[in-house]
Amino acid sequence: MRPAMKIVLPFVVLALAAYGAFSLWKSRPQTVRQTPPEKTWMVESVRAKLIDVQPDLRLFGEVVAGRKVELRPLVAGQIVKVGENFREGGVVAKGELLIAIDPFDYQADIDERLAQRAEARARLRQIRAEYEGEKALLLHDKAQVAIRRRDVERRQKLRGSGASSVKTLDDARLALSQNEQRLTDRERSIEIWKSKLDQQNSAIVRLEIALRRARHDLGRTRLLAPFDGFVLNVEAEFGKRLGVGDRVARLIDANRLEVRFHIGNAQFARLGSDFAGRVAGIYWDGATRPLEAVLKRAGGEIETASGGVSMYAVLRGVGADSRLRPGAFVRVELPGPRYNGVFRLPDSALHDGDTVYIIVDNRLVPRKTRIVTWLGSDILVQGGLKAGDDVLITRLPEVGPGVLVSTP
Incomplete structure (x- = not known):
């Protein structure tokens, strides 16, 4: 009996344990599977508006001199006078005296040329008198030759009739030859005096040119401002001796100030070929009212x-009385090209370079579009939108079609 119990007892224990485990499994609480609620993203949007716009290009530039010259004397000499405004930073008007060089040598040269001209004119009158006298004597010589020729002809006729001797005929022929020789000499003398007359006229012309040059050099002893401007790099002072071409200063044209600014390739291409004549606004020194260029x-x-x-614009209404000077840093606002039928959106509305999302019934709907240009943190786009669309401008980590969103 006991051996049988030892064999059966373990099986009874195992059966009871299995039954208990099964009872526990059957009585376990049942869990109900539930679908999690869909997440709603809080976002911001803008209403799409179809517009025509001509945005300004905002750039930075520098004022530069549109015209500047180096002042150099064209004659040599000692400086005997300096203009009141001829100093570093001075403002001079057109025609104002800058420096004066000692005119003594140049005035003396003029006086000498005047004396030479007077002497040459007197010599010209003498030559002309000789020339006119020779021409008058030529008439007498021609008359003498005519008389001698008639005398020879008469004596030849008399010789034929035997009324005249051979010696008388030869004497008449000799006298004719002498008068013809005198006529030839007279004609040659007239040509010589005519040549001297031409030479003397040429000499007077040369003296006139030299006199004009001397007077011109005298005028150059006064260095005048060629235009209204600002003086800088002054290198001359009273008493200094200057050579021809020595630099004395530089002068910037106060009425020809320009603004030079840099523009990128894409912006330059959008300006088009007809950019000349456009008016830009120039802001300097915190001014609220722009200058025009x-x-x-x-x-x-x-x-x-x-x-x-680099682009160059000429400033309007700026002259010698302006505080503006070359080297000033300025802000440039230049009207850009005109865009018609575009939408202006924040750049945060753009996804993947060509996609924006509109909100329809609180769901995101993608729309393909094309970027026309960038305006700072905004973009101009065309296509894919219509006026009144609510465009998503919030960046979402899970943006995509059908995403549930909510706007304030």
Whole structure:
């Protein structure tokens, strides 16, 4: 009996344990599977508006001199006078005296040329008198030759009739020959005096030229301002001796100040070929009211280092009384090209370079579009939108079609 119990007892225990485990499993609490609620993203949007716009290009530039010259004397000499405004930073008016060089030598040269001209004119009158006298004597010589020729002809007739001797005929022929020789000498003398007359006229012309040159050099002893301007780099002072071409100062034209600014390749291309004549606003020294500058020209080449080109605009209404000077740093607002039928959006509305999302029934719907240009942190786009669309401008980590969103 006991051996049988030892065999059966373990199986009974195992059966009871299995039953208990099964009872526990059957009585376990049942869990109900539930679908999590869909997440709603709080976002911001803007209403799409179809507009025509001509945005300004905001750039920075520098005031430069549109015309500047180096002042150099064209005659040599000692400085005997200096203009009141001829100093570093001085403002001079057109025609104002800058420096005066000692005119003594140049005035003396004029006086000498005047004396030479007077002497040459007197010599001319003498030559002309000789010339006119020779011409008058030529008439007498011709008359003498005519008389001698008739005398020879008469004696030849008399010789034929035997009324005249051979010696008388020969004497008449000799006298004719002498008068013809005198006529030839007279004609040659007239040509010589005529040549002297021409030479003396040429000499007087040369003296007149030398006199004009001397007077011109005398005028050059006074160095005058060629235009209204600002004086800088002064290198001359009272008493200094100057040579021809020595630099005395530089002068900047106060009425020809320009603004030079740099513009990128893409912006330059959008300006078009008819950019000349456009008016830009120039802001300097915190001024709220801009100066005007007219766009005139572009630089001669594209700058490879910066990838753009320099532009030049001439300032309006700026003169010698202005505080503006070359080297001033300014802000430039230049009207850009006009865009018609575009939408202006924050750049945060753009996804993947060509996609924006509109909100329809609180769901995101993608729209393909095309970027026309960038305006700072905004973009101008065309296509894919219509006026009144709510465009998503919030950046979402899970942006995509059908995403549930909510706007304030």
